[in-house]
Amino acid sequence: MYRNLTIKQKQIVWAWAFLAIPVLFYGVIRFYPTGNAFLISFQNWNLLGDRTWAGLENYRELWNDPVFWQVFRNTFAYLLIGTPVSLVISFVIAYHLDKTRFMHGFLRMLYFLPFMTSAVAMAWVWRWFYQPVPIGLFNNLLASVGLSQVAFLNSTTNALPSVLAPAVWAGLGFQVIIFMAGLRAIPVSYYEAARIDGVGWWTQLTQITLPLLRPTLVFIVVFSSIGFLRIFDHVFNMTTNNPGGPLNSTKPLVLMIYDTAFNGFNMGYAAAQTVVLFTILLIVSLLQLWILRSD
Amino acid sequence: MFKTITGKSVRGVALASATSAALFAASAADAVEIEYWQYFFDARVTAMEQLIENFQAANPDITVTMTHFPYADYRTKVAAAVPAGEGPDVVQLFYGWLNDYKEAQLIQPLPADTFPAAEIDEAFFPMVQAMKEGDRYWALPTAVRSLALFYNERLFEEAGIDGPPETLDELVETAAALTKRDGAGNITQVGITAGMTAQDHHWWREGLIRQFGGEPYVDDYQTVNYNSDAGKAALGFYTDLFMGDDAVSAVGFMDEPQAAFKAGRAGMHIDGSFRIGSLNNTRGLKWGVTELPATADGAQSNYSSYWVNAITTKAEGEKYDAAVKFMQYITSDEAMQIWLDVVGELPAKPSVGLTEENAQNEVFGPFIRGLEYAHTTKFVNESAQRQLMVEMIERMTLQDMPLEESLAIAAEAEQKILDAAYKE
Numbered sequence: 265m266y267r268n269l270t271i272k273q274k275q276i277v278w279a280w281a282f283l284a285i286p287v288l289f290y291g292v293i294r295f296y297p298t299g300n301a302f303l304i305s306f307q308n309w310n311l312l313g314d315r316t317w318a319g320l321e322n323y324r325e326l327w328n329d330p331v332f333w334q335v336f337r338n339t340f341a342y343l344l345i346g347t348p349v350s351l352v353i354s355f356v357i358a359y360h361l362d363k364t365r366f367m368h369g370f371l372r373m374l375y376f377l378p379f380m381t382s383a384v385a386m387a388w389v390w391r392w393f394y395q396p397v398p399i400g401l402f403n404n405l406l407a408s409v410g411l412s413q414v415a416f417l418n419s420t421t422n423a424l425p426s427v428l429a430p431a432v433w434a435g436l437g438f439q440v441i442i443f444m445a446g447l448r449a450i451p452v453s454y455y456e457a458a459r460i461d462g463v464g465w466w467t468q469l470t471q472i473t474l475p476l477l478r479p480t481l482v483f484i485v486v487f488s489s490i491g492f493l494r495i496f497d498h499v500f501n502m503t504t505n506n507p508g509g510p511l512n513s514t515k516p517l518v519l520m521i522y523d524t525a526f527n528g529f530n531m532g533y534a535a536a537q538t539v540v541l542f543t544i545l546l547i548v549s550l551l552q553l554w555i556l557r558s559d
Numbered sequence: 560m561f562k563t564i565t566g567k568s569v570r571g572v573a574l575a576s577a578t579s580a581a582l583f584a585a586s587a588a589d590a591v592e593i594e595y596w597q598y599f600f601d602a603r604v605t606a607m608e609q610l611i612e613n614f615q616a617a618n619p620d621i622t623v624t625m626t627h628f629p630y631a632d633y634r635t636k637v638a639a640a641v642p643a644g645e646g647p648d649v650v651q652l653f654y655g656w657l658n659d660y661k662e663a664q665l666i667q668p669l670p671a672d673t674f675p676a677a678e679i680d681e682a683f684f685p686m687v688q689a690m691k692e693g694d695r696y697w698a699l700p701t702a703v704r705s706l707a708l709f710y711n712e713r714l715f716e717e718a719g720i721d722g723p724p725e726t727l728d729e730l731v732e733t734a735a736a737l738t739k740r741d742g743a744g745n746i747t748q749v750g751i752t753a754g755m756t757a758q759d760h761h762w763w764r765e766g767l768i769r770q771f772g773g774e775p776y777v778d779d780y781q782t783v784n785y786n787s788d789a790g791k792a793a794l795g796f797y798t799d800l801f802m803g804d805d806a807v808s809a810v811g812f813m814d815e816p817q818a819a820f821k822a823g824r825a826g827m828h829i830d831g832s833f834r835i836g837s838l839n840n841t842r843g844l845k846w847g848v849t850e851l852p853a854t855a856d857g858a859q860s861n862y863s864s865y866w867v868n869a870i871t872t873k874a875e876g877e878k879y880d881a882a883v884k885f886m887q888y889i890t891s892d893e894a895m896q897i898w899l900d901v902v903g904e905l906p907a908k909p910s911v912g913l914t915e916e917n918a919q920n921e922v923f924g925p926f927i928r929g930l931e932y933a934h935t936t937k938f939v940n941e942s943a944q945r946q947l948m949v950e951m952i953e954r955m956t957l958q959d960m961p962l963e964e965s966l967a968i969a970a971e972a973e974q975k976i977l978d979a980a981y982k983e
Contacts, residue, residue, distance in 0.1 A: 510950075
């Protein structure tokens with residue numbers, strides 16, 4: 265039968281033969297569970313008993329849950345602080361690192377190192393840094409110069425930025441590398457032409473570098489936004505005793521989902537939260553692609 | 560004649576087949592294999608291996624295979640396996656999960672003839688009765704846990720204190736003597752650890768509230784009852800430990816209460832019997848343990864929790880019989896003593912626990928004596944209910960909310976969790 269096919273048809277058969285594995289993989293590992301999660305969000309299920317239909321009850325509960333709205337705000341706080349801050353810092357580093365020749369490779373490695381470090385290990389080390397006297401690094405330093413302690417994690421206002429800082433730092437190396445690749449891709453001739461015309465560095469930056477970095481920017485913004493919207497390991501590991509605390513002030517949506525599903529065993533409610541997270545991620549990504557779309 | 564012969568031969572055939580059936584049954588009985596599941600914790604696995612070995616020696620016709628999982632996957636795996644007919648015949652569960660397992664029909668009640676409720680009521684410590692429904696028990700523990708007051712002997716000596724406190728007032732005095740501060744007033748050593756994230760929420764619920772004359776829950780733990788004068792007094796006592804200028808403790812000091820105690824930076828620490836093992840392995844720490852402090856008029860109360868063993872609905876026929884036998888063994892006095900010696904968890908029966916040797920043991924004794932006045936909270940979602948206690952304290956320490964208001968919010972929120980669980 266295969267013999268009777270035209271070359272074009274044979275190519276299609278081969279293409280599908282190779283595609284079968286990823287298609288199957290995505291179908292079974294990605295799309296089926298995703299569909300299932302949508303289904304469970306309309307059901308009540310405690311993992312042990314039967315699933316029963318709940319209609320929109322889970323979503324109604326979510327709407328009326330003050331913790332959800334707090335968590336919602338936190339999630340966007342991570343996004344709205346984390347993304348711009350990490351973007352600016354990583355660009356500044358990449359911009360200057362690009363011009364540095366002295367120990368360039370070594371410096372680049374230093375910036376990339378945190379990205380390769382396990383988030384769990386990093387979170388625990390920072391958790392130790394933030395402890396009060398007598399063990400915390402920062403507070404011991406403050407106390408040794410006679411300043412009063414800062415409640416980093418044990419405060420409803422300081423905790424979120426404190427948790428975010430190592431997360432930003434951890435992602436920095438990756439963004440720096442991407443930015444540097446983007447900077448290298450800009451033809452040198454533009455800068456030469458600009459210099460011949462006597463243009464200053466600020467104009468070069470705003471008129472040549474940034475516009476030509478747009479594809480890189482789009483990628484980093486979308487990528488890091490999704491990262492911050494899904495933040496979990498840093499928060500969970502820095503607040504394990506009181507996950508997302510104090511008073512839910514650091515709890516992101518993913519942690520609430522985890523808690524609802526695997527401590528409360530309320531799978532339907534957790535699935536409803538997952539659907540909400542999915543929707544947020546989808547909207548934010550589409551919005552960013554649209555705003556930063558190339559002309 | 561002919562008939563007789565036929566009759567005889569028929570009987571003979573019947574006899575022969577009966578014999579072979581019996582033989583077959585016997586050889587099948589030889590092969591009875593039951594499965595036991597528990598979560599992975601080194602000492603528990605070792606202890607269970609010993610129990611299985613002893614059980615198999617006494618019952619050569621039964622083989623028990625043990626499977627263990629990391630704690631995090633435990634519940635999911637059991638839930639997936641039992642309905643598929645793949646799981647354990649006898650399973651270990653946290654007592655707080657029993658209801659869910661019962662309702663999902665994953666476990667079956669213990670047979671009333673081998674485990675008569677009246678006898679169990681008599682033989683076991685009273686908190687085990689949470690596992691009883693009508694005249695049948697659904698599950699039974701091998702071992703139980705309770706709370707006690709650990710203290711650092713070196714720090715006691717250094718502060719010139721001769722013995723651990725016996726009353727709550729003495730507790731505060733002793734803690735004050737053990738607290739150290741640096742020049743700026745920062746606490747560098749706490750008199751007693753504090754933090755609802757550890758065991759303190761149990762101490763407050765079942766210990767302090769009852770000692771201050773209250774009852775934390777009524778209607779078989781379906782109604783929250785701690786928003787009362789006793790509840791306020793108990794919360795006031797507890798928060799005074801770490802609020803105000805003369806605090807003898809700090810929440811979050813050295814990250815975790817048990818870490819502070821292990822590091823020798825805390826004079827006293829309330830924790831469960833399961834902590835003994837890890838404290839024993841801490842170099843340079845010289846510690847003692849005593850019963851939870853009583854009130855001035857001698858009122859004592861403690862909290863106890865346990866893991867139970869139950870027979871799953873998967874066990875049928877000869878496997879069921881074997882499972883019953885195995886259950887009998889692992890809830891026997893002998894098994895409890897082994898469990899105490901290997902794991903350090905307390906026997907669930909006074910007949911083992913309150914032997915002269917165990918009850919006066921300087922490490923296990925305070926815990927075992929505590930069992931006599933211990934209560935077991937029927938949690939519906941322990942981590943969520945603990946979280947409410949954590950937040951009750953945080954509202955007071957971080958947001959300066961008055962005690963009464965914070966307590967009322969916690970009581971209301973916990974009632975909501977209970978209502979949601981019991982309405983189903």
